[in-house]
Amino acid sequence: MNPRITSPHKVIKNLVEAHSWLGLIISPLLFIVFWAGAITLFHDEVAQWAITPHHPVQSSQQDLPLGSLVKQKMAEYPVAEDGRFRINMPTALVPYYIFYLEVVDPTTDSGRQSFPILVDPKTGETVAGKDDFLLSQFIYRLHYNLHLPGGSYLIGIVTLVFLFALVSGVFIHARKLFKHFFQYRIDKQRRDHLLDLHTVVGVMSLPFTVMYALSGLVLNLAIVFQLAFATFIYQGDQQALFNDAGFKRVVEPRSKTPMAMDNAFTLIEQTKQQANFELRNVIFHHYGADNALVQVRGTDTASFAQRDEVTYRVANGAVVDKVNAEQYNVFRQGRDVLVTLHFGDFAGMDVRILYFILAMAVSAMIVAGNMLWINQRRAQRHSSPRSIAIASTITIGGCGGIIVATAVGFLCERLLPATLTARGDWLVSCFVVALLATMLVSINIGNIKRHISRLLLLTSALLFTTLIADWLMFAEQMITLWQNGFTAVIGVQVAMVFMAVIGVYSALKLKDSTPMATTDNLSNPLVN
Numbered sequence: 001m002n003p004r005i006t007s008p009h010k011v012i013k014n015l016v017e018a019h020s021w022l023g024l025i026i027s028p029l030l031f032i033v034f035w036a037g038a039i040t041l042f043h044d045e046v047a048q049w050a051i052t053p054h055h056p057v058q059s060s061q062q063d064l065p066l067g068s069l070v071k072q073k074m075a076e077y078p079v080a081e082d083g084r085f086r087i088n089m090p091t092a093l094v095p096y097y098i099f100y101l102e103v104v105d106p107t108t109d110s111g112r113q114s115f116p117i118l119v120d121p122k123t124g125e126t127v128a129g130k131d132d133f134l135l136s137q138f139i140y141r142l143h144y145n146l147h148l149p150g151g152s153y154l155i156g157i158v159t160l161v162f163l164f165a166l167v168s169g170v171f172i173h174a175r176k177l178f179k180h181f182f183q184y185r186i187d188k189q190r191r192d193h194l195l196d197l198h199t200v201v202g203v204m205s206l207p208f209t210v211m212y213a214l215s216g217l218v219l220n221l222a223i224v225f226q227l228a229f230a231t232f233i234y235q236g237d238q239q240a241l242f243n244d245a246g247f248k249r250v251v252e253p254r255s256k257t258p259m260a261m262d263n264a265f266t267l268i269e270q271t272k273q274q275a276n277f278e279l280r281n282v283i284f285h286h287y288g289a290d291n292a293l294v295q296v297r298g299t300d301t302a303s304f305a306q307r308d309e310v311t312y313r314v315a316n317g318a319v320v321d322k323v324n325a326e327q328y329n330v331f332r333q334g335r336d337v338l339v340t341l342h343f344g345d346f347a348g349m350d351v352r353i354l355y356f357i358l359a360m361a362v363s364a365m366i367v368a369g370n371m372l373w374i375n376q377r378r379a380q381r382h383s384s385p386r387s388i389a390i391a392s393t394i395t396i397g398g399c400g401g402i403i404v405a406t407a408v409g410f411l412c413e414r415l416l417p418a419t420l421t422a423r424g425d426w427l428v429s430c431f432v433v434a435l436l437a438t439m440l441v442s443i444n445i446g447n448i449k450r451h452i453s454r455l456l457l458l459t460s461a462l463l464f465t466t467l468i469a470d471w472l473m474f475a476e477q478m479i480t481l482w483q484n485g486f487t488a489v490i491g492v493q494v495a496m497v498f499m500a501v502i503g504v505y506s507a508l509k510l511k512d513s514t515p516m517a518t519t520d521n522l523s524n525p526l527v528n
Helices: 008-040 043-051 066-076 135-145 151-172 190-204 206-220 222-232 238-244 262-272 330-343 349-379 385-415 423-441 448-483 488-512
Strands: 084-088 097-104 112-119 126-129 277-285 293-300 307-313 318-323
Touching (some): 008 135, 008 151, 043 488, 066 097, 066 262, 135 151, 151 206, 206 330, 262 293, 262 307, 385 423, 448 488
Antiparallel strands (some): 084 097, 097 112, 307 318
16 A cells, blocks of 8 residues: 555544544534524514513504604704614514614714614603613624624634534544434443434534534625625725625715605605515615615515615605615625525524524534543543643533523523613623633532533523513513513513423433443543
């Protein structure tokens, strides 16, 4: 045999080693991505659970005209005239207008700041700042940028590495992929359980994880592709790139001639009445000037992942730009398809529940993979105890800490007063403190099984406490909300009960199982 030719066995061995190390390195971030992504699938349901008990909307009342609400808010806040502002429409889950205003603020470098508010469509009252009830948005940001500067690029790199780990995992298990497709050994040692769990979940969730890895890679690293295209193809003309990609910007300056905006709301209403069109939001440019524009954006309910968008010149109703199924942009259409697939927003609650189960299963697969690595290193004579301790802390403390911190976040979202200044910052602080505290108590633990059991029981206790607080504080409001069709509040509670029961059951199973101290088990972190 030619010595320069690497044997297949050595290639597989190197691939297994690379797969293990890459999995260990990215596992904490990857766990956060999938755990937070699973909860983000129900972003609007969590938002309804958090906000509507504090600020119930009277569904029996008529909505105020959008035009009068806009005039009212323009009078209440120092909105920057040369900017733009967006209004998200109320939905069945989040029954408030969301105004994204740009207000004058001399204390900032730009002289303005973003000021998102929630507005009751029935009364016109500003019920809260959008970031006052931050839980659902905070978890969503964890999913795509970890709340870190440049975090979206970091997650993009993690998804790239994850994609390689998926491909290498398929090659590693290719020979036994079909023979042992559903193999899960229950009469063998603990390491076999972990290996089978890791393999079976990896194979069964492969289409889901590949889709997530590819779509997440494109969505998170799009800015890198954008910079490359702008530099090498568009010779630095970024605006030309945006125009070709279907994201045209208004560049004309604001006119000094004022104009009434009644026609803008007439155009919005006319567009809203079109067949197979669901209005999502509107964007005003140069509001109150005679060169004002209004973008009306919505969803084509008869097509898959198709967004309709039309830009009018308010003065004469002329169409400045239009995007729909007949006049689509390939780049935007592709991006919309990826976003729709990524969040399961195309076939109702059933698909999102399936996505949730798969995401939770992948989270378990990540932990099982780490425990396999720890098992392997403990069985080797020359392994570094420090590296094993770090891996154990990351796996148990980091992954377990995210679970505990999420339960703390739900409890804080319910208990923190709605009028508390910087309420969202308090929630984030509680989340971070819970995560760090869990990681600290997970350092150099003696009995990992018992520690995991305690973390599960703590998480379940926090969820049950949240449920009790729900009914003690808002029993009457929740019954009224249910009667008015806001069923997501109770739905989130049912999900919390389900997760808490699973946590208690798993904790008791871990506590009751007392395997014999065999030679194989002595090196197993789940036994010790």
